[in-house]
Structures are given as C-alpha cells and as structure tokens.
Amino acid sequence: MRVHERQQASKRTAFAHVPASKRPFEKTPLPRRSAQALCPFLNDLATSRMNVGEGSVLSKVCKPHKGARHITLIDPAKQSPDVAAQRAMVAVECGTAMIFVGGSTDTPDTVVHATCVAIQEALELRIFAASQDPEGDEERWDIPVVLFPGGAHALSPAADAITFMMLMNSTKREFLVGEQVRGAPHLERFGVEALPTGYVVCAPGGRVGEVGAAELLQPEDTELARSYALCANMFGFSLLYLEAGSGASEPVNPNLIRAVADVEGLTLLVGGGLRTPEAVRAAVDAGANWIVTGTVTEDAGSMDELSERLTSLVGACTN
Numbered sequence: 001m002r003v004h005e006r007q008q009a010s011k012r013t014a015f016a017h018v019p020a021s022k023r024p025f026e027k028t029p030l031p032r033r034s035a036q037a038l039c040p041f042l043n044d045l046a047t048s049r050m051n052v053g054e055g056s057v058l059s060k061v062c063k064p065h066k067g068a069r070h071i072t073l074i075d076p077a078k079q080s081p082d083v084a085a086q087r088a089m090v091a092v093e094c095g096t097a098m099i100f101v102g103g104s105t106d107t108p109d110t111v112v113h114a115t116c117v118a119i120q121e122a123l124e125l126r127i128f129a130a131s132q133d134p135e136g137d138e139e140r141w142d143i144p145v146v147l148f149p150g151g152a153h154a155l156s157p158a159a160d161a162i163t164f165m166m167l168m169n170s171t172k173r174e175f176l177v178g179e180q181v182r183g184a185p186h187l188e189r190f191g192v193e194a195l196p197t198g199y200v201v202c203a204p205g206g207r208v209g210e211v212g213a214a215e216l217l218q219p220e221d222t223e224l225a226r227s228y229a230l231c232a233n234m235f236g237f238s239l240l241y242l243e244a245g246s247g248a249s250e251p252v253n254p255n256l257i258r259a260v261a262d263v264e265g266l267t268l269l270v271g272g273g274l275r276t277p278e279a280v281r282a283a284v285d286a287g288a289n290w291i292v293t294g295t296v297t298e299d300a301g302s303m304d305e306l307s308e309r310l311t312s313l314v315g316a317c318t319n
C-alpha cells in the first residue's frame with residue numbers, strides 16, 4: 001500500500017463501517033493557523049479532510065465516463081476563502097465534479113490552505129445536511145478538492161489530492177522536476193494523494209506559458225502533441241492536461257486534442273479560454289475527458305449569473 005493510501009485509509013477508518021446516513025456529525029473546527037514558508041502545518045495534519053468516499057481520487061478521476069466531466073478551478077488569490085467556498089458550492093449544484101484550487105504563481109500557502117479548508121467545511125456541511133434528509137443525496141457532495149499548484153509554495157494538507165505535474169514543454173528544470181522535488185516530502189507528510197500529470201501548454205499559453213518558459217504547442221503541432229502524450233504514458237503519468245492558459249483568447253485547438261485522445265492509458269484534461277458551450281462541446285467532441293474552467297467563475301457578477309454560466313458549460317460536457 002502506498003503512503004497516501006495508508007494515510008487516506010486511516011482518515012476514513014472512523015466511518016468505514018457506518019452507513020453514511022447514521023454517521024455522527026463530527027466536524028471539528030479546522031484551525032486557521034498561519035504557516036511558515038514551504039513547511040506549513042507541520043503539527044497540524046489533523047486539518048486534512050476527506051470528503052471523498054472510499055477509493056483513491058485517481059481512480060475516480062480516471063473512471064470511464066460518458067461524455068466529459070467538469071472541473072471548477074478556484075484561484076485562491078481572486079476572492080476570500082468564504083466566497084471561494086460559496087462559488088464552489090454553486091458549482092457543485094450545477095454539476096461540476098471536481099474542484100481545483102490554485103492557479104496564480106505567487107499565492108502564499110496560507111491563502112491556499114484557508115481556501116481549501118473553507119471549501120472542505122462547506123462540503124462537509126452539505127454532506128451532513130444530505131445525510132439528515134431522507135431525500136438527500138450525499139454522493140452529490142462527494143467532490144474531491146484538488147490542488148492545482150503553481151509551485152511547492154502552494155500546498156495544503158486540507159486538499160484531497162494534487163495534480164502532481166511535470167510541465168513537459170518547459171525549458172526550465174524548475175518546472176520539469178525542481179518544484180516537485182521541493183514539494184514531495186511535504187505531500188508525503190500531509191498524506192495528500194498525488195495524481196501523476198503531464199502538463200503541456202499550448203498557444204496562446206498566457207501567463208503560465210511565460211512563467212513556465214514553455215515552448216508552446218501551435219495548432220499545427222499535432223504530431224508533437226501525440227509525442228508528448230506517448231511520453232507522458234511511458235513516464236507512467238495517468239493524466240495529461242492540455243492548457244491554453246487562464247483567460248486565453250483561444251482555447252486549445254481541437255486538432256491537438258484529437259491528436260492525443262487515442263493514446264492509451266491517459267485521462268485527458270483540457271482547459272484555458274473555454275467560455276462558451278460551443279467551445280466546450282468542440283473540446284469534448286475532440287476527446288477531452290475533463291473540462292477545466294476558471295475565469296467564467298471568477299468574473300461572474302453574481303451567484304445567479306455563475307449558476308447560469310456553469311449550468312450551460314456543464315451541460316455541454318455531457319450533451
């Protein structure tokens with residue numbers, strides 16, 4: 001059994017043999033402690049929370065699914081933790097199947113952690129409410145909270161998993177393996193499950209392309225895209241994430257998605273610049289298994305507008 005599996009199993013032990021509807025509600029207040037750079041929460045591992053039921057997050061992420069599923073990316077730098085939690089709950093109500101926390105490169109771990117804690121607490125409350133309601137559906141709130149980090153500074157033990165990424169087309173060691181080496185011991189201690197992910201930035205690339213010094217994949221680079229996918233598979237990565245950059249003017253070209261979609265053994269995430277149901281549909285038709293959106297959540301003027309937007313994007317994943 002791998003380290004994260006042992007740790008996650010122990011987190012779940014208390015509830016393992018109790019039917020969900022009969023579980024006591026034991027929400028311990030999660031401390032909002034300040035953290036030290038890169039070594040946060042050393043004595044605070046009880047803050048870890050699993051809102052996901054049995055089985056690893058990776059098995060849920062890679063489970064075959066008709067159509068695609070939707071991920072809402074919450075950038076902790078863009079709102080308070082409480083607003084992040086409200087947005088995440090609206091997203092789940094609209095059918096999003098996973099929450100990513102991360103994005104900006106310079107967000108301190110304290111902010112990332114507070115955001116993860118707020119979202120986990122909100123999910124726990126919904127799970128509890130559903131367990132008390134004969135009509136309630138607890139599984140609906142069985143939503144992994146996954147770190148999508150800009151580096152080893154943006155970790156939190158309150159997350160269920162992390163996209164443990166190699167920025168495959170970076171020209172900098174830092175993003176190929178450096179940040180990962182810095183972060184790995186902390187993740188081991190936190191018991192946060194690593195989702196092995198090949199991350200490839202495509203044109204236009206945005207800030208992640210610049211900061212990550214990526215040799216951007218251009219729309220015509222279909223053979224190169226497939227080579228990256230084969231390489232990711234041969235490294236043993238389970239996930240491949242094609243990224244156009246947050247707020248990109250154009251999403252990943254569907255030809256690039258098509259070029260990697262038939263490589264065996266990879267679950268394909270696509271994000272960046274997906275703002276309309278049509279764009280989402282084109283990515284899904286090309287072979288995306290997961291659609292990631294962030295900016296549409298951040299710039300929604302109200303929770304009602306957010307709900308309307310996400311309902312149509314989530315709908316485009318499956319219809």
Ligand code: 1GP
Binds near residue numbers: 243245246
């Ligand atoms: C960024 O792919 C994600 O890493 C989401 O992009 O903000 O453009 O939706 P958007």
